[in-house]
Amino acid sequence: MNIQIKDVTMENIGDLMVPACAPSLDNPNHARTLKEGGLRKKEWISKALQKYGCCAKVALLEGKPVGFIEFYPMSAFPLLPKRDKRTLLITCILVHNRALQKMGIGSMLVHALIDDLKQRSLVTFNGQRAEEVAIGSWGCRTGFPESLPRFRKFFLKNGFVEDQKFPDPTGKGGILVYRL
Amino acid sequence: MRAKVEVFYFGCCPYSYFFAYDGGFVDQTWTRTGGDFKAELTSLGVEVVEYNMLEHPDLVQKLNLPIDPYNPFSNLARFIIDDIEISKEEFFRKMRAIKGEKTP
Numbered sequence: 431m432n433i434q435i436k437d438v439t440m441e442n443i444g445d446l447m448v449p450a451c452a453p454s455l456d457n458p459n460h461a462r463t464l465k466e467g468g469l470r471k472k473e474w475i476s477k478a479l480q481k482y483g484c485c486a487k488v489a490l491l492e493g494k495p496v497g498f499i500e501f502y503p504m505s506a507f508p509l510l511p512k513r514d515k516r517t518l519l520i521t522c523i524l525v526h527n528r529a530l531q532k533m534g535i536g537s538m539l540v541h542a543l544i545d546d547l548k549q550r551s552l553v554t555f556n557g558q559r560a561e562e563v564a565i566g567s568w569g570c571r572t573g574f575p576e577s578l579p580r581f582r583k584f585f586l587k588n589g590f591v592e593d594q595k596f597p598d599p600t601g602k603g604g605i606l607v608y609r610l
Numbered sequence: 611m612r613a614k615v616e617v618f619y620f621g622c623c624p625y626s627y628f629f630a631y632d633g634g635f636v637d638q639t640w641t642r643t644g645g646d647f648k649a650e651l652t653s654l655g656v657e658v659v660e661y662n663m664l665e666h667p668d669l670v671q672k673l674n675l676p677i678d679p680y681n682p683f684s685n686l687a688r689f690i691i692d693d694i695e696i697s698k699e700e701f702f703r704k705m706r707a708i709k710g711e712k713t714p
Contacts, residue, residue: 460633460646467619467627474621474662500622508667509679521622521682566680600678 431491433535435542438486438498440479445488445495447472478502482554487542489525489535497525499539501563503554511597516561518547521568540588547610565590565606567598582606613705614657616688618675621662623682630685632698647702654705 438446447468478485482503489497500522504513520543525535544563551557565585585606596605620626633646651658663670663677663684670677677684689701696704 460628463631463633463646463648464624464628466648467624470619470621470627470660470662471624474664478622502622507664507679509663509670509677519680566682567678568681568683598680600680605680 431533433496433538434490434493435487435538436490437484438475438479438488439484440476442488443472443475443479445490446475446486446498446500478506482506483552484550487539487546489539491530491535496527496530497523497535497539499523499536499543501543503552503560504564505554509599511599513597516552516555516558518560518563520563520565536584537588540585544589544608544610560610562610563590563608564593564596567600567602567605611704611708612657612692613654613701614659614690615651615701616690617658617660618663618666618670618677618686618688619660620682620684621664626683626685627660629683630687632687647698650702654709656705 436442436445475486485502486498486500488495499520501518501520504510504517504519507519510519523536523539525531525533547560547563549559551559565581568581588608590606590608592604593607594603596603596607598605617627617630619630628646631646631648633648648658661669673688675686677686687698688695689698690696691701691704
């Protein structure tokens with residue numbers, strides 16, 4: 431399986447949109463609403479790319495997008511508590527085609543991000559490297575209940591550890607962190 | 611009577627927007643959904659104001675909305691008639707009554 435991992439830029443921003451909106455829905459109104467959500471995301475990503483630089487990577491199989499990982503500096507989320515570290519927050523990782531899940535593409539995306547962050551200086555941190563990558567509560571406490579154990583296992587397998595001291599306004603704790 | 615719906619979503623996640631309109635996945639393959647009321651708001655002629663919470667954190671804090679800021683799926687919709695927030699059920703009951711439609 432020839433998987434390529436690429437940064438998302440303004441030129442290939444469409445590769446990030448396709449997987450997120452791929453599920454076919456039985457009701458055209460619902461499909462339209464989800465598609466409109468995808469357009470809102472495109473607007474947000476366009477602004478984020480200019481403001482933060484790279485904030486997503488896409489996995490390509492035979493040149494076609496099959497998954498992505500999305501990440502932002504914690505400061506992009508003004509409702510979150512302040513963190514005195516240079517922290518990137520993974521907000522989404524998705525391999526949308528079920529036939530391609532559990533084949534290591536998600537782990538490839540995570541490791542491509544980590545390897546990149548170990549050597550890349552980031553505009554958003556004034557030219558310094560990130561110190562850590564974190565997963566919000568969606569990866570351990572909230573989100574789809576049936577998926578949480580799988581999410582958690584996935585991130586632990588890929589080197590993340592639970593940090594009970596990580597600031598969490600929900601009080602639920604269990605934020606998963608990878609120290610770079 | 612002034613009817614308005616305020617929708618709060620995280621702009622980084624299309625599902626946050628989808629869920630805010632009560633779109634919901636009802637099966638494992640995400641192929642069937644239920645509850646999405648966006649089309650009905652349009653047919654009822656309701657004013658809809660959408661807020662990307664990443665760009666309007668002050669409003670989220672001012673309204674003290676119960677949002678999990680770590681969860682990109684987080685979302686919320688407020689149903690308002692004559693500046694008073696009411697439940698979704700009451701909102702649609704009143705709006706359908708005005709339109710002469712039966713509540714399902």
